[in-house]
Amino acid sequence: MSQPAVSKQEIGFGGELHTVQQLAARYGIPVQTVYVWRMQHKGPRSMKLGKRVFYRMEDILAWEESNLEPKSA
Template sequence: MTRVKPEPRARPARNSRRPTAPSSEDRHLSPEDLAARFNMSLSTIYKWNSEGTGPRFMKIGKHVRYKLEDVRAWEDKQYADQAAS
């Protein structure tokens, strides 16, 4: 009995354009990421959101996200003015 080799399956064409990781400025942080970044509790981050005192945030559906560039801008504003002390 002779075995017949099955025909090889056609491989899907390789897409030469691979998805690229977002640049650091396009990255979005979750509240958990922000809490880890500042070594603070998640409840503090949510308190900032409700008081409007933390970094600018956006809601995507029910999810809160922070643009990294907004977080960095907020961080820059947090420096104490040494002349005032």
């Protein structure tokens, strides 16, 4: 089962953050793939808080938007 997103109140941040596991579940890919993307500077922008890696929803959506196929005529 997926963990709830970390709330902005918990971390004093202006948006919703998601874990590596949540991102992997969103795309139906292995967690290791998300870590590989991060090492290769692929995938959504990430941030590290302490030892944990998080993804802002705005960065996830921006990355998805940038990967859309162009509209067919």
